Amino acid sequence: xxxxxQIANWGMxxxxxxxxxxxxxxxxxxxxxxxxxxLLARGNGRCYGDAALSTTIFSTLKLNxxxxxxxxxxxxxxxxxxxxxxxxxxxxxxxxxxxxTPGTKFITIGGAIAADxxxxxxxxxxxxxxxxxxxxxxxxDGQIITCARNENPDxxxxxxxxxxxxxxxVQATFQLKPIETAYIRMESIKAQNxxxxxxxxEASEDWxxxxxxxxxxxxxxxxxxxxxxxxxxxxxxxxxxxxxxxxLSLKPKxxxxxxxxxxxxxxxxxxxxxxxxxxxxxxxxxxxxxxSDYDTFFYPLDAIHNWxxxxxxxGFTQYQFVIPKEVSREGLEEILRTIxxxxxxxxxxxxxxxxxxxxxxxxxxxxxxxxxxxxxKINRSLPKLIAQxxxxxxxxxGRIYLAKDAFSVKHxxxxxxxxxxxxKFTSLQQTRLATQA
Amino acid sequence: MKTYVILGATSxxxxxxxxxxxxSEKENCQLLLTARSPERLAPLKSDLEITTGASVxxxxxxxxxIQSATKYLGPWAEKADWVALFLGxxxxxxxxxxxxxxxxxxxxxxxxxxxxxxxxFARSFxxxxxxxxxxxxxxxxxxxxxxxxxxxxxxxxxxxxxxxLRNRLYxxxxxxxxxxxxxxxxxxxxxxxxxxPLTAQPDQAARxxxxxxxxxxxxxxxxPIWRWIMLIITTIPEGIFKRLSL
Numbered sequence: 001x002x003x004x005x006q007i008a009n010w011g012m013x014x015x016x017x018x019x020x021x022x023x024x025x026x027x028x029x030x031x032x033x034x035x036x037x038x039l040l041a042r043g044n045g046r047c048y049g050d051a052a053l054s055t056t057i058f059s060t061l062k063l064n065x066x067x068x069x070x071x072x073x074x075x076x077x078x079x080x081x082x083x084x085x086x087x088x089x090x091x092x093x094x095x096x097x098x099x100x101t102p103g104t105k106f107i108t109i110g111g112a113i114a115a116d117x118x119x120x121x122x123x124x125x126x127x128x129x130x131x132x133x134x135x136x137x138x139x140x141d142g143q144i145i146t147c148a149r150n151e152n153p154d155x156x157x158x159x160x161x162x163x164x165x166x167x168x169x170v171q172a173t174f175q176l177k178p179i180e181t182a183y184i185r186m187e188s189i190k191a192q193n194x195x196x197x198x199x200x201x202e203a204s205e206d207w208x209x210x211x212x213x214x215x216x217x218x219x220x221x222x223x224x225x226x227x228x229x230x231x232x233x234x235x236x237x238x239x240x241x242x243x244x245x246x247x248l249s250l251k252p253k254x255x256x257x258x259x260x261x262x263x264x265x266x267x268x269x270x271x272x273x274x275x276x277x278x279x280x281x282x283x284x285x286x287x288x289x290x291x292s293d294y295d296t297f298f299y300p301l302d303a304i305h306n307w308x309x310x311x312x313x314x315g316f317t318q319y320q321f322v323i324p325k326e327v328s329r330e331g332l333e334e335i336l337r338t339i340x341x342x343x344x345x346x347x348x349x350x351x352x353x354x355x356x357x358x359x360x361x362x363x364x365x366x367x368x369x370x371x372x373x374x375x376x377k378i379n380r381s382l383p384k385l386i387a388q389x390x391x392x393x394x395x396x397x398g399r400i401y402l403a404k405d406a407f408s409v410k411h412x413x414x415x416x417x418x419x420x421x422x423x424k425f426t427s428l429q430q431t432r433l434a435t436q437a
Numbered sequence: 438m439k440t441y442v443i444l445g446a447t448s449x450x451x452x453x454x455x456x457x458x459x460x461s462e463k464e465n466c467q468l469l470l471t472a473r474s475p476e477r478l479a480p481l482k483s484d485l486e487i488t489t490g491a492s493v494x495x496x497x498x499x500x501x502x503i504q505s506a507t508k509y510l511g512p513w514a515e516k517a518d519w520v521a522l523f524l525g526x527x528x529x530x531x532x533x534x535x536x537x538x539x540x541x542x543x544x545x546x547x548x549x550x551x552x553x554x555x556x557x558f559a560r561s562f563x564x565x566x567x568x569x570x571x572x573x574x575x576x577x578x579x580x581x582x583x584x585x586x587x588x589x590x591x592x593x594x595x596x597x598x599x600x601x602l603r604n605r606l607y608x609x610x611x612x613x614x615x616x617x618x619x620x621x622x623x624x625x626x627x628x629x630x631x632x633x634p635l636t637a638q639p640d641q642a643a644r645x646x647x648x649x650x651x652x653x654x655x656x657x658x659x660x661p662i663w664r665w666i667m668l669i670i671t672t673i674p675e676g677i678f679k680r681l682s683l
Contacts (some may be wrong), residue, residue: 025447027477064484
């Protein structure tokens, strides 16, 4: 079963040859799992590096059925390959929203659990796993077990954030959150430097959603120049009359597409500087208060299909780390200085303050402190920069996010999940990290 | 409220056809989905109901067991407005050459079974003087080739059956559509390397089939290019054709 394919995740690096089987029925999947010696489940491939890649892949994309939805309690059960976008289409008109969502809605539920994704509300509502009630996991012998906090809890906690290495998540049950409208009341505030943005984060702890875009090419007194965006689900009373007639439905919007790969020189220090300059100065006031639909607030990049192509055919990587809150000021400054000095500009850099972590979810990435996510175009000097950043993250006792990682070398002691004995499910990332350790 | 019966709903095109119908009719339709293993239909049923509001029932129907199929489908034939048959069995040509069992299975599912299942509906549609029947055959039925002539000949018989049925039921106000898929990107062909431009996606096929049936088309190719490919294949003189390796 399965077809040989060249595949890569969203960063388009690395590209690997793999046998991919798309199976839609659990009985077929059981046979497949029993036959294969090594394999990994993969969802929509929206992680960036070499997570979710293996020589043999079970694609969950045909396990794409919603199994139940209770519009009173907001509890939904669905198969692992259902996309967050499909869930939103069903639940938003009924007055519910995802409890936690990353910056793209084109990921699967299985992926959300395996990477234990976080969003702009980490400080207030935790990781995706905090809202998962249970899931069914297929083990290496094809047996399916139900995992929850009170049923096979060892498997439950190893699997959330476990990057698919414990088995195959077949289906999951989770709690959605009620909303009055499909809109977000948001404030966008400019900060001139790191000190200002950090005090804004700390002053915004009562907001459900906070995130900031940061210009990581700034040096000296402008280091950390950024724009903070904070938001709340808008109530009906807060909507302007043009939206309040149908508060839970959005007008279909035009989506853009990047039809081909940009030449790799298109993004360089100069063009990124120009972009960052325009982005910062586009907003003229210090503070802007607006009502935004949820797509624009949560998923601005989803409106541009194939945006990863602007990095050219060599692809890109995203580097995301978190460092403890106590050392964040010092650590971020040193890391931003290193990046600015390298001239390897990232025009999608995101800064956020995470809240406390759930210690039971030991494989999850977030803990209390600042997290920074940066995009880098793949080039010859990138591994050196990543190694430098790794050193710094380690120095400040930070952690990197495996769902983004493609190059990291220093963190194997921190990031190899502590799993029960089970070696059938392996990823290229896991192999890379284990060999480098 | 219209009732649609989809025979072979676990086939990729059958599943997409169910979505096509349910998304267009929403709460105003009832679907009966059948498959050999009805437990495989449970997730499809829940997803269709939750995402479209349609009401969905499932039933075990095996083209190898027409007796029980007739018993359970009879009442549905009474109230159905549409029946669409997607089930099929590609089989293994080489195995069929060497074993009567495989050959007869291919013929039973793709011809005998398909015909007998549709006949259940044809009888009651003829009495009611209304209804739509969709039969999914194959371009393989237009000319026998060494690589799949058991499958092809069964589909050829099915094509002839559908055209005769259309001719007869035309006078009873019942419409019959013959669908001729070429290559399709489905489970049936998952291990084959198919040429992209000649290969239809299941959702695209389902949309085309539903639209064609509503427009009362008689016979449609899933991708228009196949009309020209088959025109060439069917006009090659037999003396040359027998030397080719197609």
